[in-house]
Amino acid sequence: MLRLEGLSFAYPAQAPLFARLNAHVGPGQVLAVVGRNGAGKSTLLRLLNGLLRPDAGQIRIRGRSTSGLKVHEIARDVGTLFQTPEQQLFATRVYEEVAFGPRQLGLANAEVEDRVDLALRRTFLHHQAQRHPLDLSMAERRFTALASILAMHPAVLLLDEPQRGLDRLWTERLEAIIAGERKAGKAIVLICHDMDFVDRNAQMVLALGTGEASAWSTETFFGDLELLRRARVDTPSRLLLSRLEY
Ligand SMILES: Nc1ncnc2c1ncn2[C@@H]1O[C@H](COP(=O)(O)OP(=O)(O)OP(=O)(O)O)[C@@H](O)[C@H]1O
Ligand SMILES: [Mg+2]
Numbered sequence: 001m002l003r004l005e006g007l008s009f010a011y012p013a014q015a016p017l018f019a020r021l022n023a024h025v026g027p028g029q030v031l032a033v034v035g036r037n038g039a040g041k042s043t044l045l046r047l048l049n050g051l052l053r054p055d056a057g058q059i060r061i062r063g064r065s066t067s068g069l070k071v072h073e074i075a076r077d078v079g080t081l082f083q084t085p086e087q088q089l090f091a092t093r094v095y096e097e098v099a100f101g102p103r104q105l106g107l108a109n110a111e112v113e114d115r116v117d118l119a120l121r122r123t124f125l126h127h128q129a130q131r132h133p134l135d136l137s138m139a140e141r142r143f144t145a146l147a148s149i150l151a152m153h154p155a156v157l158l159l160d161e162p163q164r165g166l167d168r169l170w171t172e173r174l175e176a177i178i179a180g181e182r183k184a185g186k187a188i189v190l191i192c193h194d195m196d197f198v199d200r201n202a203q204m205v206l207a208l209g210t211g212e213a214s215a216w217s218t219e220t221f222f223g224d225l226e227l228l229r230r231a232r233v234d235t236p237s238r239l240l241l242s243r244l245e246y
Pocket of ligand 1: 011012014017035036037038039040041042043044
């Protein structure tokens with residue numbers, strides 16, 4: 001579904017952020033991208049959605065290289081929830097925010113309405129459709145951005161710290177949406193500093209800033225204390241507890 005093939009990138013006049021990265025995210029799989037602040041996680045997301053271009057290597061979506069595609073062409077397949085979703089909201093009504101993308105696709109009005117309706121229900125925002133996005137709570141604003149992505153039916157979802165600052169109820173709602181997208185066969189890339197969240201939702205981990213160029217299964221990654229130390233992440237509490245039981 002989503003393939004990173006030998007991906008290398010450096011900002012101008014800076015040391016390389018990563019070299020020859022490889023990963024494959026199949027349908028229904030979640031790849032967590034972890035690592036210290038400044039390791040290049042958000043940069044990797046911008047390579048995947050075409051806002052930046054790699055110095056070497058390529059990205060394939062459903063077998064097709066994105067190197068010749070424009071950002072808006074990539075956006076048909078790839079939906080991005082940015083680290084600060086407030087920056088991606090621009091409409092004066094939640095409904096309009098979510099309807100914008102599907103309208104750009106040239107869909108019939110009835111189809112647009114169906115998609116917006118479903119996306120707002122899935123994000124628990126149906127009763128907020130006529131509100132101004134910036135009048136909503138932080139969680140609702142983030143879910144408005146998420147709804148606008150879901151309404152586009154992208155094959156690949158890129159989520160930059162979607163769980164950050166959410167309370168338990170909204171976290172559960174987010175996890176239900178991730179599970180639903182997995183079931184629908186989407187490929188998901190999840191940037192996350194919360195290893196409990198990674199443990200619950202991801203099957204693979206790519207640890208940036210560690211010198212490792214390939215993804216690991218979450219099981220292998222969380223079992224390797226040396227790797228966790230290099231990635232500067234914690235052991236998930238589930239594993240700490242299971243070790244205490246011995
Ligand atoms: N436009 C840019 N030009 C030059 N350097 C940049 C640019 N954007 C980011 N950087 C640098 O590249 C490095 C990686 O940044 P990035 O935002 O990808 O890290 P991150 O892993 O997402 O960090 P965080 O966990 O804090 O979100 C940082 O050192 C950052 O200062
Ligand atoms: Mg970041």
